[in-house]
Amino acid sequence: MDLISTKLIIISVFLLIVTTIETLAYSTRLSGARVGLIASALSLFNTMIIVSRFSTMFQQPMTGKLIGEAPKVNTLDFIQDQYRILLGVTTLGVCIGIFLFPTFIAIFSRAITQLSLEKGSIFTVIKKWSNKQGLQKAIACIRLPRLSYLKGINKRTFPKRIFVINAVITAIYTVGVLAALYASVIVPPEYAPAAIMSSGIINGVATILLTLFVDPKASVLADQVVKKQNKYVYLKSYSFAMVSSKLVGTLLAQVIFIPAALYIAWFAHWI
Structure with a gap:
Protein backbone atom coordinates (compact mmCIF):
# COMPACT_ATOMS: atom_id res chain seq x y z
CA MET A 1 0.00 0.00 0.00
CA ASP A 2 1.27 3.48 -0.87
CA LEU A 3 2.32 5.66 2.03
CA ILE A 4 0.84 8.76 0.40
CA SER A 5 -2.71 7.68 -0.40
CA THR A 6 -5.57 9.70 -1.85
CA LYS A 7 -7.18 9.94 1.57
CA LEU A 8 -3.94 11.23 3.10
CA ILE A 9 -3.71 13.90 0.40
CA ILE A 10 -7.31 15.00 1.05
CA ILE A 11 -6.68 15.20 4.79
CA SER A 12 -3.44 17.10 4.17
CA VAL A 13 -5.12 19.70 1.98
CA PHE A 14 -7.90 20.16 4.52
CA LEU A 15 -5.40 20.43 7.37
CA LEU A 16 -3.29 22.88 5.38
CA ILE A 17 -6.25 25.22 4.87
CA VAL A 18 -7.37 25.02 8.51
CA THR A 19 -3.88 25.66 9.89
CA THR A 20 -3.36 28.59 7.54
CA ILE A 21 -6.65 30.13 8.68
CA GLU A 22 -5.72 29.65 12.34
CA THR A 23 -2.40 31.40 11.76
CA LEU A 24 -3.95 34.28 9.84
CA ALA A 25 -6.46 34.80 12.64
CA TYR A 26 -3.67 36.36 14.71
CA SER A 27 -3.49 39.23 12.24
CA THR A 28 -7.01 40.41 13.10
CA ARG A 29 -5.91 42.18 16.28
CA LEU A 30 -3.27 44.11 14.37
CA SER A 31 -5.89 45.07 11.81
CA GLY A 32 -8.34 46.05 14.53
CA ALA A 33 -5.76 48.25 16.22
CA ARG A 34 -5.00 49.94 12.90
CA VAL A 35 -8.61 50.91 12.28
CA GLY A 36 -9.51 51.38 15.94
CA LEU A 37 -12.20 48.68 15.99
CA ILE A 38 -10.98 46.11 18.50
CA ALA A 39 -14.40 44.66 19.33
CA SER A 40 -15.09 43.97 15.66
CA ALA A 41 -11.60 42.52 15.28
CA LEU A 42 -12.15 40.16 18.21
CA SER A 43 -15.46 39.08 16.70
CA LEU A 44 -13.72 38.23 13.45
CA PHE A 45 -10.90 36.49 15.33
CA ASN A 46 -13.30 34.34 17.35
CA THR A 47 -15.27 33.45 14.23
CA MET A 48 -12.15 32.28 12.40
CA ILE A 49 -10.90 30.26 15.36
CA ILE A 50 -14.26 28.61 16.00
CA VAL A 51 -14.72 27.71 12.33
CA SER A 52 -11.20 26.31 12.02
CA ARG A 53 -11.44 24.25 15.21
CA PHE A 54 -14.89 22.97 14.31
CA SER A 55 -13.56 22.04 10.88
CA THR A 56 -10.96 19.77 12.46
CA MET A 57 -13.82 17.63 13.75
CA PHE A 58 -14.55 16.61 10.15
CA GLN A 59 -10.91 15.79 9.56
CA GLN A 60 -10.57 13.54 12.62
CA PRO A 61 -12.75 10.62 11.41
CA MET A 62 -10.84 10.51 8.13
CA THR A 63 -7.55 10.56 10.01
CA GLY A 64 -8.74 7.70 12.18
CA LYS A 65 -9.72 5.71 9.12
CA LEU A 66 -6.09 5.71 8.00
CA ILE A 67 -5.49 3.17 10.77
CA GLY A 68 -8.02 0.74 9.31
CA GLU A 69 -6.45 1.05 5.87
CA ALA A 70 -2.89 0.49 7.09
CA PRO A 71 -1.10 -2.69 5.95
CA LYS A 72 -0.89 -5.62 8.35
CA VAL A 73 2.90 -5.65 8.12
CA ASN A 74 4.83 -2.86 9.89
CA THR A 75 1.53 -1.24 10.80
CA LEU A 76 2.90 1.02 13.52
CA ASP A 77 5.72 2.36 11.36
CA PHE A 78 3.33 2.96 8.47
CA ILE A 79 0.82 4.86 10.61
CA GLN A 80 3.59 6.82 12.30
CA ASP A 81 4.99 7.91 8.94
CA GLN A 82 1.57 9.01 7.71
CA TYR A 83 0.86 10.95 10.89
CA ARG A 84 4.25 12.62 10.77
CA ILE A 85 3.40 13.75 7.25
CA LEU A 86 0.26 15.36 8.65
CA LEU A 87 2.30 17.07 11.35
CA GLY A 88 4.61 18.34 8.63
CA VAL A 89 1.61 19.66 6.71
CA THR A 90 0.59 21.57 9.83
CA THR A 91 4.01 23.22 9.89
CA LEU A 92 3.64 24.08 6.20
CA GLY A 93 0.24 25.62 6.89
CA VAL A 94 1.75 27.89 9.53
CA CYS A 95 4.51 28.91 7.11
CA ILE A 96 1.92 29.80 4.46
CA GLY A 97 -0.01 31.79 7.06
CA ILE A 98 3.13 33.70 8.03
CA PHE A 99 3.86 34.43 4.37
CA LEU A 100 0.32 35.76 3.86
CA PHE A 101 0.30 37.67 7.16
CA LEU A 115 -18.08 44.49 9.42
CA SER A 116 -18.68 47.56 11.56
CA LEU A 117 -20.61 49.28 8.77
CA GLU A 118 -22.72 46.17 8.21
CA LYS A 119 -23.62 46.07 11.92
CA GLY A 120 -21.77 42.83 12.58
CA SER A 121 -23.14 40.76 9.71
CA ILE A 122 -20.27 38.49 8.70
CA PHE A 123 -22.33 36.89 5.93
CA THR A 124 -22.91 40.29 4.32
CA VAL A 125 -19.20 41.05 4.47
CA ILE A 126 -18.36 37.69 2.88
CA LYS A 127 -20.95 38.31 0.17
CA LYS A 128 -19.51 41.72 -0.68
CA TRP A 129 -15.97 40.37 -0.78
CA SER A 130 -16.98 37.42 -2.97
CA ASN A 131 -17.92 39.46 -6.03
CA LYS A 132 -15.60 40.85 -8.69
CA GLN A 133 -15.14 44.18 -6.95
CA GLY A 134 -14.34 42.45 -3.67
CA LEU A 135 -11.75 40.24 -5.32
CA GLN A 136 -10.15 43.31 -6.88
CA LYS A 137 -9.92 44.88 -3.42
CA ALA A 138 -8.32 41.70 -2.08
CA ILE A 139 -5.76 41.67 -4.89
CA ALA A 140 -4.95 45.31 -4.16
CA CYS A 141 -4.15 44.29 -0.57
CA ILE A 142 -1.43 41.81 -1.55
CA ARG A 143 1.77 42.51 0.37
CA LEU A 144 4.96 40.49 0.26
CA PRO A 145 6.70 39.80 3.59
CA ARG A 146 9.64 42.12 4.24
CA LEU A 147 12.14 42.43 7.05
CA SER A 148 10.98 46.00 7.51
CA TYR A 149 7.76 44.63 9.02
CA LEU A 150 9.85 43.47 11.98
CA LYS A 151 11.19 46.96 12.61
CA GLY A 152 10.96 47.88 16.27
CA ILE A 153 10.72 44.29 17.52
CA ASN A 154 13.51 43.61 20.00
CA LYS A 155 14.23 41.77 23.24
CA ARG A 156 12.37 44.38 25.24
CA THR A 157 9.16 44.26 23.22
CA PHE A 158 9.19 40.53 22.48
CA PRO A 159 7.05 38.54 24.99
CA LYS A 160 9.33 35.58 25.72
CA ARG A 161 7.04 33.98 28.30
CA ILE A 162 4.07 34.03 25.92
CA PHE A 163 6.28 32.60 23.18
CA VAL A 164 7.19 29.58 25.31
CA ILE A 165 3.65 29.05 26.61
CA ASN A 166 2.08 29.24 23.16
CA ALA A 167 4.72 26.94 21.65
CA VAL A 168 3.98 24.28 24.27
CA ILE A 169 0.21 24.68 23.95
CA THR A 170 0.43 24.50 20.16
CA ALA A 171 2.52 21.34 20.36
CA ILE A 172 -0.01 19.70 22.67
CA TYR A 173 -2.98 20.79 20.55
CA THR A 174 -1.31 19.75 17.29
CA VAL A 175 -0.32 16.30 18.47
CA GLY A 176 -3.39 15.55 20.61
CA VAL A 177 -5.65 13.75 18.14
CA LEU A 178 -2.86 12.00 16.25
CA ALA A 179 -1.17 10.76 19.42
CA ALA A 180 -4.48 9.47 20.77
CA LEU A 181 -5.22 7.60 17.54
CA TYR A 182 -1.72 6.15 17.47
CA ALA A 183 -2.06 5.12 21.11
CA SER A 184 -5.25 3.25 20.24
CA VAL A 185 -3.16 0.98 18.03
CA ILE A 186 -0.46 0.18 20.58
CA VAL A 187 -2.83 -0.63 23.45
CA PRO A 188 -4.91 -3.81 23.74
CA PRO A 189 -8.24 -3.56 21.85
CA GLU A 190 -10.26 -3.16 25.05
CA TYR A 191 -8.34 0.03 25.89
CA ALA A 192 -8.50 1.55 22.40
CA PRO A 193 -11.76 3.53 22.94
CA ALA A 194 -10.34 5.10 26.10
CA ALA A 195 -7.17 6.11 24.25
CA ILE A 196 -9.12 7.69 21.39
CA MET A 197 -11.44 9.61 23.70
CA SER A 198 -8.41 11.02 25.54
CA SER A 199 -7.83 13.39 22.63
CA GLY A 200 -10.81 15.45 23.77
CA ILE A 201 -9.24 15.91 27.19
CA ILE A 202 -5.88 16.88 25.70
CA ASN A 203 -7.32 19.44 23.29
CA GLY A 204 -9.68 20.72 25.97
CA VAL A 205 -6.81 21.35 28.37
CA ALA A 206 -4.80 23.06 25.61
CA THR A 207 -7.76 25.30 24.76
CA ILE A 208 -8.29 26.24 28.41
CA LEU A 209 -4.60 27.08 28.84
CA LEU A 210 -4.74 29.20 25.69
CA THR A 211 -7.80 31.03 26.99
CA LEU A 212 -6.29 31.62 30.42
CA PHE A 213 -2.72 32.60 29.59
CA VAL A 214 -2.60 33.87 26.01
CA ASP A 215 -5.82 35.38 24.65
CA PRO A 216 -6.61 37.81 27.51
CA LYS A 217 -3.20 39.47 27.32
CA ALA A 218 -3.55 39.99 23.58
CA SER A 219 -6.98 41.57 23.98
CA VAL A 220 -5.83 43.92 26.74
CA LEU A 221 -2.76 44.91 24.75
CA ALA A 222 -4.87 45.66 21.69
CA ASP A 223 -7.17 47.86 23.79
CA GLN A 224 -4.19 49.73 25.21
CA VAL A 225 -2.82 50.38 21.73
CA VAL A 226 -6.14 51.79 20.52
CA LYS A 227 -6.39 54.01 23.61
CA LYS A 228 -2.80 55.21 23.05
CA GLN A 229 -1.78 53.69 26.38
CA ASN A 230 0.78 51.46 24.70
CA LYS A 231 2.78 51.44 21.49
CA TYR A 232 1.72 49.57 18.36
CA VAL A 233 5.11 47.86 18.23
CA TYR A 234 4.24 45.88 21.37
CA LEU A 235 1.13 44.48 19.71
CA LYS A 236 3.16 43.75 16.59
CA SER A 237 5.76 41.97 18.73
CA TYR A 238 3.02 39.99 20.42
CA SER A 239 1.55 38.89 17.09
CA PHE A 240 5.00 37.95 15.82
CA ALA A 241 5.56 35.92 18.98
CA MET A 242 2.26 34.12 18.48
CA VAL A 243 2.85 33.06 14.88
CA SER A 244 6.52 32.19 15.40
CA SER A 245 5.75 30.18 18.53
CA LYS A 246 2.98 28.41 16.63
CA LEU A 247 5.57 27.40 14.05
CA VAL A 248 7.93 26.18 16.76
CA GLY A 249 5.03 24.36 18.41
CA THR A 250 4.26 22.36 15.27
CA LEU A 251 7.92 21.35 15.06
CA LEU A 252 7.90 20.43 18.74
CA ALA A 253 4.85 18.25 18.03
CA GLN A 254 7.07 16.01 15.91
CA VAL A 255 9.34 15.50 18.92
CA ILE A 256 6.63 14.72 21.46
CA PHE A 257 4.43 12.64 19.14
CA ILE A 258 5.60 9.20 20.32
CA PRO A 259 6.07 10.19 24.00
CA ALA A 260 2.55 11.66 23.96
CA ALA A 261 1.14 8.47 22.42
CA LEU A 262 2.90 6.35 25.06
CA TYR A 263 1.57 8.58 27.82
CA ILE A 264 -1.97 8.30 26.45
CA ALA A 265 -1.56 4.52 26.24
CA TRP A 266 -0.50 4.47 29.89
CA PHE A 267 -3.41 6.72 30.81
CA ALA A 268 -5.85 4.43 28.99
CA HIS A 269 -4.60 1.52 31.11
CA TRP A 270 -4.63 3.53 34.32
CA ILE A 271 -8.21 4.79 34.13
Missing part, protein backbone atom coordinates in the same frame (compact mmCIF):
# COMPACT_ATOMS: atom_id res chain seq x y z
CA PRO A 102 1.04 41.16 5.73
CA THR A 103 -1.57 40.67 3.01
CA PHE A 104 -4.28 39.67 5.44
CA ILE A 105 -3.51 42.50 7.83
CA ALA A 106 -4.51 44.79 4.97
CA ILE A 107 -7.50 42.64 3.98
CA PHE A 108 -8.78 42.32 7.54
CA SER A 109 -8.39 46.05 8.12
CA ARG A 110 -10.92 46.61 5.34
CA ALA A 111 -13.06 43.66 6.37
CA ILE A 112 -13.28 44.84 9.99
CA THR A 113 -14.32 48.31 8.87
CA GLN A 114 -16.90 46.72 6.58
Whole structure:
Protein backbone atom coordinates (compact mmCIF):
# COMPACT_ATOMS: atom_id res chain seq x y z
CA MET A 1 0.00 0.00 0.00
CA ASP A 2 1.27 3.48 -0.87
CA LEU A 3 2.32 5.66 2.03
CA ILE A 4 0.84 8.76 0.40
CA SER A 5 -2.71 7.68 -0.40
CA THR A 6 -5.57 9.70 -1.85
CA LYS A 7 -7.18 9.94 1.57
CA LEU A 8 -3.94 11.23 3.10
CA ILE A 9 -3.71 13.90 0.40
CA ILE A 10 -7.31 15.00 1.05
CA ILE A 11 -6.68 15.20 4.79
CA SER A 12 -3.44 17.10 4.17
CA VAL A 13 -5.12 19.70 1.98
CA PHE A 14 -7.90 20.16 4.52
CA LEU A 15 -5.40 20.43 7.37
CA LEU A 16 -3.29 22.88 5.38
CA ILE A 17 -6.25 25.22 4.87
CA VAL A 18 -7.37 25.02 8.51
CA THR A 19 -3.88 25.66 9.89
CA THR A 20 -3.36 28.59 7.54
CA ILE A 21 -6.65 30.13 8.68
CA GLU A 22 -5.72 29.65 12.34
CA THR A 23 -2.40 31.40 11.76
CA LEU A 24 -3.95 34.28 9.84
CA ALA A 25 -6.46 34.80 12.64
CA TYR A 26 -3.67 36.36 14.71
CA SER A 27 -3.49 39.23 12.24
CA THR A 28 -7.01 40.41 13.10
CA ARG A 29 -5.91 42.18 16.28
CA LEU A 30 -3.27 44.11 14.37
CA SER A 31 -5.89 45.07 11.81
CA GLY A 32 -8.34 46.05 14.53
CA ALA A 33 -5.76 48.25 16.22
CA ARG A 34 -5.00 49.94 12.90
CA VAL A 35 -8.61 50.91 12.28
CA GLY A 36 -9.51 51.38 15.94
CA LEU A 37 -12.20 48.68 15.99
CA ILE A 38 -10.98 46.11 18.50
CA ALA A 39 -14.40 44.66 19.33
CA SER A 40 -15.09 43.97 15.66
CA ALA A 41 -11.60 42.52 15.28
CA LEU A 42 -12.15 40.16 18.21
CA SER A 43 -15.46 39.08 16.70
CA LEU A 44 -13.72 38.23 13.45
CA PHE A 45 -10.90 36.49 15.33
CA ASN A 46 -13.30 34.34 17.35
CA THR A 47 -15.27 33.45 14.23
CA MET A 48 -12.15 32.28 12.40
CA ILE A 49 -10.90 30.26 15.36
CA ILE A 50 -14.26 28.61 16.00
CA VAL A 51 -14.72 27.71 12.33
CA SER A 52 -11.20 26.31 12.02
CA ARG A 53 -11.44 24.25 15.21
CA PHE A 54 -14.89 22.97 14.31
CA SER A 55 -13.56 22.04 10.88
CA THR A 56 -10.96 19.77 12.46
CA MET A 57 -13.82 17.63 13.75
CA PHE A 58 -14.55 16.61 10.15
CA GLN A 59 -10.91 15.79 9.56
CA GLN A 60 -10.57 13.54 12.62
CA PRO A 61 -12.75 10.62 11.41
CA MET A 62 -10.84 10.51 8.13
CA THR A 63 -7.55 10.56 10.01
CA GLY A 64 -8.74 7.70 12.18
CA LYS A 65 -9.72 5.71 9.12
CA LEU A 66 -6.09 5.71 8.00
CA ILE A 67 -5.49 3.17 10.77
CA GLY A 68 -8.02 0.74 9.31
CA GLU A 69 -6.45 1.05 5.87
CA ALA A 70 -2.89 0.49 7.09
CA PRO A 71 -1.10 -2.69 5.95
CA LYS A 72 -0.89 -5.62 8.35
CA VAL A 73 2.90 -5.65 8.12
CA ASN A 74 4.83 -2.86 9.89
CA THR A 75 1.53 -1.24 10.80
CA LEU A 76 2.90 1.02 13.52
CA ASP A 77 5.72 2.36 11.36
CA PHE A 78 3.33 2.96 8.47
CA ILE A 79 0.82 4.86 10.61
CA GLN A 80 3.59 6.82 12.30
CA ASP A 81 4.99 7.91 8.94
CA GLN A 82 1.57 9.01 7.71
CA TYR A 83 0.86 10.95 10.89
CA ARG A 84 4.25 12.62 10.77
CA ILE A 85 3.40 13.75 7.25
CA LEU A 86 0.26 15.36 8.65
CA LEU A 87 2.30 17.07 11.35
CA GLY A 88 4.61 18.34 8.63
CA VAL A 89 1.61 19.66 6.71
CA THR A 90 0.59 21.57 9.83
CA THR A 91 4.01 23.22 9.89
CA LEU A 92 3.64 24.08 6.20
CA GLY A 93 0.24 25.62 6.89
CA VAL A 94 1.75 27.89 9.53
CA CYS A 95 4.51 28.91 7.11
CA ILE A 96 1.92 29.80 4.46
CA GLY A 97 -0.01 31.79 7.06
CA ILE A 98 3.13 33.70 8.03
CA PHE A 99 3.86 34.43 4.37
CA LEU A 100 0.32 35.76 3.86
CA PHE A 101 0.30 37.67 7.16
CA PRO A 102 1.04 41.16 5.73
CA THR A 103 -1.57 40.67 3.01
CA PHE A 104 -4.28 39.67 5.44
CA ILE A 105 -3.51 42.50 7.83
CA ALA A 106 -4.51 44.79 4.97
CA ILE A 107 -7.50 42.64 3.98
CA PHE A 108 -8.78 42.32 7.54
CA SER A 109 -8.39 46.05 8.12
CA ARG A 110 -10.92 46.61 5.34
CA ALA A 111 -13.06 43.66 6.37
CA ILE A 112 -13.28 44.84 9.99
CA THR A 113 -14.32 48.31 8.87
CA GLN A 114 -16.90 46.72 6.58
CA LEU A 115 -18.08 44.49 9.42
CA SER A 116 -18.68 47.56 11.56
CA LEU A 117 -20.61 49.28 8.77
CA GLU A 118 -22.72 46.17 8.21
CA LYS A 119 -23.62 46.07 11.92
CA GLY A 120 -21.77 42.83 12.58
CA SER A 121 -23.14 40.76 9.71
CA ILE A 122 -20.27 38.49 8.70
CA PHE A 123 -22.33 36.89 5.93
CA THR A 124 -22.91 40.29 4.32
CA VAL A 125 -19.20 41.05 4.47
CA ILE A 126 -18.36 37.69 2.88
CA LYS A 127 -20.95 38.31 0.17
CA LYS A 128 -19.51 41.72 -0.68
CA TRP A 129 -15.97 40.37 -0.78
CA SER A 130 -16.98 37.42 -2.97
CA ASN A 131 -17.92 39.46 -6.03
CA LYS A 132 -15.60 40.85 -8.69
CA GLN A 133 -15.14 44.18 -6.95
CA GLY A 134 -14.34 42.45 -3.67
CA LEU A 135 -11.75 40.24 -5.32
CA GLN A 136 -10.15 43.31 -6.88
CA LYS A 137 -9.92 44.88 -3.42
CA ALA A 138 -8.32 41.70 -2.08
CA ILE A 139 -5.76 41.67 -4.89
CA ALA A 140 -4.95 45.31 -4.16
CA CYS A 141 -4.15 44.29 -0.57
CA ILE A 142 -1.43 41.81 -1.55
CA ARG A 143 1.77 42.51 0.37
CA LEU A 144 4.96 40.49 0.26
CA PRO A 145 6.70 39.80 3.59
CA ARG A 146 9.64 42.12 4.24
CA LEU A 147 12.14 42.43 7.05
CA SER A 148 10.98 46.00 7.51
CA TYR A 149 7.76 44.63 9.02
CA LEU A 150 9.85 43.47 11.98
CA LYS A 151 11.19 46.96 12.61
CA GLY A 152 10.96 47.88 16.27
CA ILE A 153 10.72 44.29 17.52
CA ASN A 154 13.51 43.61 20.00
CA LYS A 155 14.23 41.77 23.24
CA ARG A 156 12.37 44.38 25.24
CA THR A 157 9.16 44.26 23.22
CA PHE A 158 9.19 40.53 22.48
CA PRO A 159 7.05 38.54 24.99
CA LYS A 160 9.33 35.58 25.72
CA ARG A 161 7.04 33.98 28.30
CA ILE A 162 4.07 34.03 25.92
CA PHE A 163 6.28 32.60 23.18
CA VAL A 164 7.19 29.58 25.31
CA ILE A 165 3.65 29.05 26.61
CA ASN A 166 2.08 29.24 23.16
CA ALA A 167 4.72 26.94 21.65
CA VAL A 168 3.98 24.28 24.27
CA ILE A 169 0.21 24.68 23.95
CA THR A 170 0.43 24.50 20.16
CA ALA A 171 2.52 21.34 20.36
CA ILE A 172 -0.01 19.70 22.67
CA TYR A 173 -2.98 20.79 20.55
CA THR A 174 -1.31 19.75 17.29
CA VAL A 175 -0.32 16.30 18.47
CA GLY A 176 -3.39 15.55 20.61
CA VAL A 177 -5.65 13.75 18.14
CA LEU A 178 -2.86 12.00 16.25
CA ALA A 179 -1.17 10.76 19.42
CA ALA A 180 -4.48 9.47 20.77
CA LEU A 181 -5.22 7.60 17.54
CA TYR A 182 -1.72 6.15 17.47
CA ALA A 183 -2.06 5.12 21.11
CA SER A 184 -5.25 3.25 20.24
CA VAL A 185 -3.16 0.98 18.03
CA ILE A 186 -0.46 0.18 20.58
CA VAL A 187 -2.83 -0.63 23.45
CA PRO A 188 -4.91 -3.81 23.74
CA PRO A 189 -8.24 -3.56 21.85
CA GLU A 190 -10.26 -3.16 25.05
CA TYR A 191 -8.34 0.03 25.89
CA ALA A 192 -8.50 1.55 22.40
CA PRO A 193 -11.76 3.53 22.94
CA ALA A 194 -10.34 5.10 26.10
CA ALA A 195 -7.17 6.11 24.25
CA ILE A 196 -9.12 7.69 21.39
CA MET A 197 -11.44 9.61 23.70
CA SER A 198 -8.41 11.02 25.54
CA SER A 199 -7.83 13.39 22.63
CA GLY A 200 -10.81 15.45 23.77
CA ILE A 201 -9.24 15.91 27.19
CA ILE A 202 -5.88 16.88 25.70
CA ASN A 203 -7.32 19.44 23.29
CA GLY A 204 -9.68 20.72 25.97
CA VAL A 205 -6.81 21.35 28.37
CA ALA A 206 -4.80 23.06 25.61
CA THR A 207 -7.76 25.30 24.76
CA ILE A 208 -8.29 26.24 28.41
CA LEU A 209 -4.60 27.08 28.84
CA LEU A 210 -4.74 29.20 25.69
CA THR A 211 -7.80 31.03 26.99
CA LEU A 212 -6.29 31.62 30.42
CA PHE A 213 -2.72 32.60 29.59
CA VAL A 214 -2.60 33.87 26.01
CA ASP A 215 -5.82 35.38 24.65
CA PRO A 216 -6.61 37.81 27.51
CA LYS A 217 -3.20 39.47 27.32
CA ALA A 218 -3.55 39.99 23.58
CA SER A 219 -6.98 41.57 23.98
CA VAL A 220 -5.83 43.92 26.74
CA LEU A 221 -2.76 44.91 24.75
CA ALA A 222 -4.87 45.66 21.69
CA ASP A 223 -7.17 47.86 23.79
CA GLN A 224 -4.19 49.73 25.21
CA VAL A 225 -2.82 50.38 21.73
CA VAL A 226 -6.14 51.79 20.52
CA LYS A 227 -6.39 54.01 23.61
CA LYS A 228 -2.80 55.21 23.05
CA GLN A 229 -1.78 53.69 26.38
CA ASN A 230 0.78 51.46 24.70
CA LYS A 231 2.78 51.44 21.49
CA TYR A 232 1.72 49.57 18.36
CA VAL A 233 5.11 47.86 18.23
CA TYR A 234 4.24 45.88 21.37
CA LEU A 235 1.13 44.48 19.71
CA LYS A 236 3.16 43.75 16.59
CA SER A 237 5.76 41.97 18.73
CA TYR A 238 3.02 39.99 20.42
CA SER A 239 1.55 38.89 17.09
CA PHE A 240 5.00 37.95 15.82
CA ALA A 241 5.56 35.92 18.98
CA MET A 242 2.26 34.12 18.48
CA VAL A 243 2.85 33.06 14.88
CA SER A 244 6.52 32.19 15.40
CA SER A 245 5.75 30.18 18.53
CA LYS A 246 2.98 28.41 16.63
CA LEU A 247 5.57 27.40 14.05
CA VAL A 248 7.93 26.18 16.76
CA GLY A 249 5.03 24.36 18.41
CA THR A 250 4.26 22.36 15.27
CA LEU A 251 7.92 21.35 15.06
CA LEU A 252 7.90 20.43 18.74
CA ALA A 253 4.85 18.25 18.03
CA GLN A 254 7.07 16.01 15.91
CA VAL A 255 9.34 15.50 18.92
CA ILE A 256 6.63 14.72 21.46
CA PHE A 257 4.43 12.64 19.14
CA ILE A 258 5.60 9.20 20.32
CA PRO A 259 6.07 10.19 24.00
CA ALA A 260 2.55 11.66 23.96
CA ALA A 261 1.14 8.47 22.42
CA LEU A 262 2.90 6.35 25.06
CA TYR A 263 1.57 8.58 27.82
CA ILE A 264 -1.97 8.30 26.45
CA ALA A 265 -1.56 4.52 26.24
CA TRP A 266 -0.50 4.47 29.89
CA PHE A 267 -3.41 6.72 30.81
CA ALA A 268 -5.85 4.43 28.99
CA HIS A 269 -4.60 1.52 31.11
CA TRP A 270 -4.63 3.53 34.32
CA ILE A 271 -8.21 4.79 34.13
